[in-house]
Amino acid sequence: MSVAELESAELVFDQPSGLWRDAWRRVRRNTGAQIGFLFVGAFIFIAIFAPLIAPYSPLEQNLDLMTHGCCPGPSAEHLLGVDQLGRDELSRIFYGARLSLIVGVISVAVGLSIGLVLGSIAGYFGGVIDNVIMRLMDVMLAIPGLLFAIGIVAVLGPGLVNVMIAIGITQIPIFTRLLRGTILAQRENDFVLAARSVGVQNRSILYGHILPNAISPVIVQGTLALATAIIDVAGLSFLGLGDQDPARPEWGAMLTSTNQYLQTAPWLAIIPGVAIVISALGFNLIGDALREALDPKLRGRI
Secondary structure, three states, X not given: OOHHHHHHHOOOOOOHHXXXXXXXXXXXXXXXXXXXXXXXXXXXXXXXXXXXXXXXXXXXXXXXXXXXXXXXXXXXXXXXXXXXXXXXXXXXHHHHHHHHHHXXXXXXXXXXXXXXXXXXHHHHHOHHHHHHHHHHHHHHHOOOHHHHHHHHHHHHOOOHHHHHHHXXXXXXXXXXXXXXXXXXXXXXXXXXXXXXXXXXXXXXXXHHHHHHHHXXXXXXXXXXXXXXXXXXXXXXXXXXOOOOOOOOOOHHHHHXXXXXXXXOOOHHHHHHHHHHHHHHHHHHHHXXXXXXXXXXXXXXXX
């Protein structure tokens, strides 16, 4: 590290540690955040320990349980009943949580990583580069997210990997625009100007000084994007564009397979739907609480 960089390191705006400590204190007092952490914690726990807590294998079939060609309801042996093939619904919900969590996290990671790079470049350097990147983001945002994802999957072909790529691509313009805006607000601060005056390289200024102070809104958006990703994955699977293995438990696919049983066994559609709502609601509550804790204009609401 050069002498100039050592000197400029002392000029960095000392924000992240105190800001996050104060934000965490506010989030802990937020009732909505407490409920959100409860939902998300249960969601993650079930996803990780599904093989240990699921009473049956999600692939185990028992057609002897079928009565009059339909599915029996909840019982002592099967707390949430069984599906049209005699598979335990509770076990499939548990294993479906694992799949939904993996797909949601990877999708957001794809959009976040590319959005961080594009937003950083556009916000810091500006000029022609900024115009080209932002016009491309405007074109992508002009197309509704789910419709855009359907088009991408139609081109790439159905499957979980392509669904993750498609949902990740739809998240890119959101993260790009958000980070660009925060970097534009940070790049003219005194500590940035001081770093430039002592000859610190642009890359060091951007990733060492500006980005750590501009990342808070992006983290909040990441939690909200997880909720959207889980819903979008379920929607694409419901349309038949998700996992092509019908035996693998996935909440959206479970909704699709129960269309013909809505009159006789409505719980087969209600239970996966409730699981999707609770998981998405948990991430939304956490994201809203983080936004209120980190935004000075909203802190008084907590």
